[in-house]
Amino acid sequence: MNNSQQVGTDRSQARRGELIAIGRKLFADTSYDALSMDDIAAHAGVAKGLIYYYFKNKRGYYLAIIEDSVAGLVVRADATRDLPPAERVNRTVDGYLRYAQHHQAAYRAVVTGGVGFDAEVIAIRDGVRERLLAAIAETVWGRTDLPPVARTALIGWFASVEGVTLDWLRTGDLPRGTVRSLLVRGLGDTLRAIEDYEPSCPAPARKEL
Known part of the structure; x- marks a missing residue:
């Protein structure tokens, strides 16, 4: 893996970690069923597609958290x-x-x-x-x-x-x-x-x- 690839991987892992940290706070205050992917994306300030990219769906996001x-x-x-x-x-x-x-x-x-x-x-x-x-x-x-x-x-x-x-x-x-x-x-x-x-x-x- 070259330096640019390593930097890209590190950034991707850091972004995933940020989304997990945001989700931990969201699910601490709101039940699983009450949160939609649109809600999660809005709280995270990202496009919904980014969450799908890292976690595939809400359940995958929840399990990752x-x-x-x-x-x-x-x-x-x-x-x-x-x-x-x-x-x-x-x-x-x-x-x-x-x-x-x-x-x-x-x-x-x-x-x-x-x-x-x-x-x-x-x-x-x-x-x-x-x-x-x-x-x-x-x-x-x-x-x-x-x-x-x-x-x-x-x-x-x-x-x-x-x-x-x-x-x-x-x-x-x-x-x-x-x-x-x-x-x-x-x-x-x-x-x-x-x-x-x-x-x-x-x-x-x-x-x-």
Whole structure:
């Protein structure tokens, strides 16, 4: 690729990113069904054809916004890889809550399944779950291949994380640090329950988690 081609690619990616940032704000304030492509183009200050060029249709635009939003969540979890286990877990959970707090529309869409029961949004959510569960398993046990009981228990804990987070966003009754502490403590209890059923997955000492 020559320099002019590289510049063109960089500009195209930057423009796509700008459109995603605009869409994130639009969908945060307005429901999916209430926004037409004409509305989106008018808010973005571009021709409607440009949005079709990058995303093909409104659904493609919506999915691109969700995928871009949750990508930051996974990156945060991976960025804690070199920290001690307890600190990594705390940072991962805190990063998750920060993401949910600052990207509430995308978070709700991912957790609740998007527009109706959207299989592609569910697939995005499941991918995020898998990456975050793998990060926790690697932190605690140094492995990502989980026995069935460990996987089931962690999925149960993560489902509770989603429920607690949605309620916290709705009510705003608790500081983020309190919610984080509750979720981390719940993880510690889950890990100790896993050890009872699967000794090959020992739980950390209580003082550690």
